Amino acid sequence: MESLGIERPEHIARATEHIPEMVELIQALAAKDIAYQTEDGSWYFRIARFPEYGKLSKKDFEGIEDGARVDVDEYEKDAARDFALWKAPKPGEHHWDTALGAGRPGWHIECSAMAMRYLGADIDLHAGGEDLMFPHHENEIAQSECATDKPFARHWMHVRFLLVEGKKMSKSEGNFYTLRDLLLKGHKASAIRFLLVSVPYRHQLNFTFDGLTESTNAIERLRTFYQRLKHGKWAESAADGAGSDADLAGQIRAAGEKFTAALENDLNTAEARAAVFDMVRAVNSAADAGGLLKSEVDAALGVLALFDGVFAVLEDKDAAITRSALEWAEREGRMGEAAPELLANLALSDEQIEALIEERNMARKQRNFARGDAIRKELTEKGVLIEDSKEGVRWKRK
RNA sequence: GCACCGAUGGCGAAGUGGCUAACGCGCUGGUCUGCAAAACCAGUAUUCAUGGGUUCAAAUCCCAUUCGGUGCUCCA
Structure with missing residues (x-):
């Protein structure tokens, strides 16, 4: 739970x-x-x-x-x-x-x-x-x-009961999984939650491993967006293209309203989700085009807070949850069930990752791209992805 | 067997009588970038399981068929 x-x-x-x-x-x-x-x-x-x-x-x-x-x-x-x-x-x-x-x-x-x-x-x-x-x-x-x-x-x-890979879940079908099974296979808790909650309760959900991958990717998009808004520098007043999309504030407000209305309509989580993605596209687009006003960013973060109050996937607690599943497996003598890449991906601590990124930033400043790329490659192999952006360097675990 | 519910693109999935069938993922091409990634733009269902019917108009209503889920005995 x-x-x-x-x-x-x-x-x-x-x-x-x-x-x-x-x-x-x-x-x-x-x-x-x-x-x-x-x-x-x-x-x-x-x-x-x-x-x-x-x-x-x-x-x-x-x-x-x-x-x-x-x-x-x-x-x-x-x-x-x-x-x-x-x-x-x-x-x-x-x-x-x-x-x-x-x-x-x-x-x-x-x-x-x-x-x-x-x-x-x-x-x-x-x-x-x-x-x-x-x-x-x-x-x-x-x-x-x-x-x-x-x-x-x-x-x-x-x-309604869910289907697993298109069939009803049963031990004899071999498609019966516990939450811990999925975590040990390397799936993120947030992806499992997002998949389960993305289909309205009244409809039958087909729970698949492809669906978990899809949810993982969708969450990444949302988290990237969230981090971008939170850590970017945004204009206080209209200048240099910021705020050039006069319609944006209205679109953000509409997304929030559509989100709430969808949930009020028999908990239509699929439609609520769609409202948020509409906003993500509009705001990303405006950010690429010329920048955002602080007021627009705050409004968008407000909609994300509304969204996350229900979906609860934006804050990345996945590594910690997976670690506790691994501790459980350790105690129960079931480490053999853990996916090998899972162990590799959790090998580095956040501090170690950040130290490596700092080193890479130094190298890149000196235009020592070979060294920088080598560090990036090393991190990629250990399950850490690097994104260089206008708003700074971001990283995330695969 | 009977009852109730469901079937929408490559995948997941909104929409339940009338605007170009949302949204996500994937895929293809482009922009951007030291290279990537991210992001953005364009494209990706003349069609909603199949067959018939009602209506000026159907993915949406009705009937049949096929497939899937739940229940129809006890126990929780």
Whole structure:
């Protein structure tokens, strides 16, 4: 999670610590005769009492015969689809003794109970994987709305599963990778994050190694741009061509607005991304043409800050993250899985790199290009790329 | 088998009734540069899985087919 720059939740709730809330919820349903107890002591939800059942997953249960497919090991439920709220313990099974009798919670009830406890009876947003829509989320809705008579969640976000190299990820397909696997193969954490977040959650993402390369390159472009703005010297007022693009300020503002509007439209990250790249081109172009005004640079940096508040890829933490993955591999005895060029690329520290660049700058000043190029070649071989620009010498790790 | 969702350039991917089909990567040519890199400019889908239909107008709506994802039993 941290490697990908994902923030920790404010609350992490555990089902086993919320048994009383669940019991209370089931009792509320029982008071309305929506929950009922069977002979073995389990409690079930009476789906017949919730006509809207199936509204989320667009399932139409009309015409599906109750009892057409009743499992032999099920107890005497009133209807086959009624789901368990509380399960009586099987002999020797771990259980809680509560007002409902001994037992353990059914799946579904803990989500309703904990959501209500921390977020209230009607929540704004409920997220989950597409596989949970039915029956889990459908059952959450049923038990929550019957208990409170309020809409349970105003918006649902169901994230689609990703494909890996065009196929569903599975161990038998051999395309199952953990984050650490990818880091050890030499992929950057930022590229993984950017690839995952570049396709809107509602759409299926095809996660490929080509895609990781693409993301790496796209991030490089953004970081180069960011560094250029941050470290360049820009005119305070219009002169010598700076500020000659009268339209630029408007374009930067429009990019920021388009970025926000795209995210507000069901988190359309692909469109939000596009808005930023539009701005990058416009500002780079103006910078090449005659220079930028400080005010334009500040505005563009403002849009980048907006962008990075969501995408979080501009600051280069990749080397540090990869190093900690390597430390993990070391401890686990899995260094053999690390890509050889990865070790080579991390051989030099930032200080060593900067010392070499300083030496190269001296050589170039004396027009000793042979020495300068030799240093550049050495750095390239160790995974460090050099860029000479009007704004100074920049370097980055491959 | 049934239900729901999806299929857009070499690759990834926006766009869901009407401006030249965004954006990124890649590729080709050019500008710039001591050489590079970066950056910029130009080019790169007469066409949106296939077949039919609706409409003055369809990538966008409807039907069928093909392919892919999820669910349809338990457990979380």
